[in-house]
Amino acid sequence: MSDSYIRLIPDDQRWQPTVEAAASAAAYVAELFYGQGDAVERVEVTFYDRVTLIDAGEYTTRIACSRCEADISLDWLGDVVRENGGASFDSLDVLVPCCGAAAELDSLHYEEPIRFARFEVSAMNPTRARSELDGTELARVAQLLGHPVVQVLAHY
Ligand SMILES: [Zn+2]
Incomplete structure (x- = not known):
């Protein structure tokens, strides 16, 4: 058994959003992958106290x-x-x-990208055919969070 993740992080390794902005971004990502109200719990928001390695699992x-x-x-x-x-x-x-x-x-x-961040939105086992976010979607996440984001695709 293995799991795929999309990990969305700010492009500044020290930056963190507000809790409210993080929740908005997570809700948007959940909508992209699961449709309204379906299995939303698989999208997680994590704040890290310190700069944290965001790896790509087996992809690295x-x-x-x-x-x-x-x-x-x-x-x-x-x-x-x-x-x-x-x-x-x-x-x-x-x-x-x-x-x-x-x-x-x-x-x-x-x-494969390994990044460092103090915040991430992660979506486990993205269920739509195209797993990566496109430019428009990334821009929307960035707008909701309040900072440019990058995505790391991971597989464990
Ligand atoms: Zn060397």
Whole structure:
């Protein structure tokens, strides 16, 4: 069994909407995927106290160093998260394993987007044929939230 998610996040990793704006955006996303009042509970809103890694699950297949361009193993990222005690970070500063450079986690190159945010709207198992939001829909979510958004498609 596996689950697909759409994760909608502000394009500024520290920005958070108001609770009211978050609820409006979530209601709109729920409408897109489930129709009026149907299974709306599968759309979730999450506020994170700290900057949090928003990953793409199995879709993330490759990480490359932003300094030396060497491949970095996914296991390394898993270890970073484990040592940090979770995916929410006080600081994104790391020493990369390839060349030992000091870098920020959000500066590494990810084959499928990994982003960082303090807020997300996530829709589990999107049920319509086209799962991604188009430009118009993303613009509407951004308008409701009050900030530009990006989407991360994830599969676990
Ligand atoms: Zn490197």
